[in-house]
Amino acid sequence: MRSENSELDPPGSGRLAHAPVDHPAVPRKKVGVLLANLGTPxxxxxxxxxxxxxxxxxxxxxxxxxxxxxxxxxxxxxxxxxxxxxxxxxxxxWNTEKDESPLLTTTRDQTRKIAEGLHEAYGDDVVVDFCMRYGNPSTDSVLRRMQAQGCEKILFFPLYPQYAGPTTATANDQVFRTLMTLKWQPSLRTVPAYFEHPDYLEALSNSVREAYSAAESTPDVLVASYHGVPKRYLMEGDPYHCQCQKTTRLLKERLGWRDEEIVTTFQSKFGPEEWVGPATVDHVAELARQGKKHIAVVSPAFSSDCVETLEEINEEIKDSFEAAGGETFTYIPCLNDRDDHIAALLTIIRNELGGWL
Incomplete structure (x- = not known):
């Protein structure tokens, strides 16, 4: 039986068996998986x-x-x-050892582990890479590189559990902009929001349980802090706010907690208009004034730790809590390259690759 790449003569040479000698080289057909994160300077x-x-x-x-x-x-x-x-x-x-942002370091580590998992299942038929919506490596450069490697089908995976216009949609926009400039477009699939995927929720709940077990005292409240958006976006149909609320509810149910043990808040307000709330920086201070001496904060909307978590939460928001009388502040890291998180992402990827491999 001839394989789909058997038209190359000899196999792997890049030369089509029945093409003239001056025909451009054609790489062996592969399927690409392109992970996308927000960006980094x-x-x-x-x-x-x-x-x-x-x-x-x-x-x-x-x-x-x-x-x-x-x-x-x-x-x-x-x-x-x-x-x-x-x-x-x-x-x-800043990661001074590698002279790069923690987001870049973690996204590279996630990509390596996902590539290893897919290689075990599919061998060299899959190419895995990552890009950033802003900064480098750019979406355009990585997509073109993957096409040059023979990727005629590409699964594009924005690493945002909840869908939002300023995250998932703009990442998709950028990959489509590159497609508009290509003579030969690869087939492209985009991965939908995965905030209610059971494997994602299991990894998230595992991270909370582990942090609570390691804490010297049990936090009074878990604050699930999501990146904020203007309230107008919600009213115009963006599902992000609703998906964040549902993520918190599903996490609470998986943990078996009462309503008062977890709260949803939003951070990183920018500009003069009204944003969805309550604001994390204000709400943690209010919790302290209510007598909550120990809180934990988790960031379910971020797949990797970044400036919004490592600096804003672990410094600015922590300072707000302590200034209002809070005593113990526990930050629960993002899922990053945890094994259960990688396993969840691999499950999602394999499902979305259905029919291609």
Missing amino acids: DATDYWSMRRYLSEFLSDKRVVDYSAWLWQPLLQLVILTRRPFKSGEAYRGI
């Missing part, structure tokens, strides 16, 4: 931060104000000051 200096923030805050999915109003404010006011503050935040969490 290349460094923490002013200009690196400015380039990254300009790309991020110029995205209409993130800030959807009219360009004529927003861009002058962004370029002439916000980006003259914000890169200094953001650079300082990144320097506090």
Whole structure:
């Protein structure tokens, strides 16, 4: 029986058996899995931060104000000051050994483990790589590299458990922009939100149980802190807020807890309009004033620890709790490259690859 790549002569040569000698080389057909995360600056200096923030805050999915109003404010006011503050935040969490952000380090580790798992099942028929929506490695460069490696079918996986326009949708937008420029487009599938997948919830609940077991005292409340969005997005049909609420409910049920033992909050408010709430930074202070001396915080919307968790939660939000009288603050790390998290992602990937392999 001839394999799908048997038209190459000899196999693996890249030369089609019945093509003229000057025909461009054709790589062996493969299936690609492209993981996508939010992004990272290349460094923490002013200009690196400015380039990254300009790309991020110029995205209409993130800030959807009219360009004529927003861009002058962004370029002439916000980006003259914000890169200094953001650079300082990144320097506090920077992976100095590898000279990169923790998000980049973790996403690479996740990709390596997923590649190993898929290689065990499918051998060299699958190529696994990762990209960033903002910064490097860019979606465009990685998608083109995968196509050059023979990936005629690509599964695109934005690593966001809950769907949101400023995360999942903009990641998909970016990969489609590259497809629009290609002479030969690979077939593409996108992975949907997986916030209610039982394996994801099991990994999330395992991380909470382990943190509670390791704590010297049992936290009074678990704060499930999600990245915020303007309330207008909810009213316009974005399902993110509802999916976050459901994630918390499903986590509570899996843990077997009472309603008062876990609360949903939102962080990282930006700009003047009303955002979904309650705001994490304010609510943890209120918990302290209510007499809650020990709280734990988990971030179910982030697949990898990043500046919003390592700096904002573990520093700014922690400070707010302690300033209001709180005593013990336990941050539960993101799922990162935990084995149960990788196993959950592999299960989702294998399901989405159905019919291709």
